[in-house]
Amino acid sequence: MSSPQPPTTGDAATRALEQLVEQIDLSLEELQRARARAETLVAARAAGRPWLELVTAEARPLVVESISSVLASLASAGHTWRREEAAALRREQVSINRIAALFGVTRQRISALLRE
Structure with missing residues (x-):
């Protein structure tokens, strides 16, 4: 009997990551426009x-x-992704200490992130 496969689409973490990718693309376009204007x-x-x-x-x-x-939009999308990624790891039974180590922050920061 094989173990069940985790969902790869439709979950909150995947949606947050997809939204982050979209925001990165939009940001690149906006930064290209800003760069052209700055060159002018x-x-x-x-x-x-x-x-x-x-x-x-x-x-x-x-x-x-x-x-x-651009910075504000990326910060917002990045924060949402980080929160959902932490929540997804917790649902996979990863400890708060391990998530904190993976993210390079304190366990208190992860606890606060998960409470949001």
């Missing part, structure tokens, strides 16, 4: 345009706003 600013600055002119002429979102948005 560098070129304009090299051409002698003053900072005030560059900043006031820049369309929104500003390069820095785009970067901040």
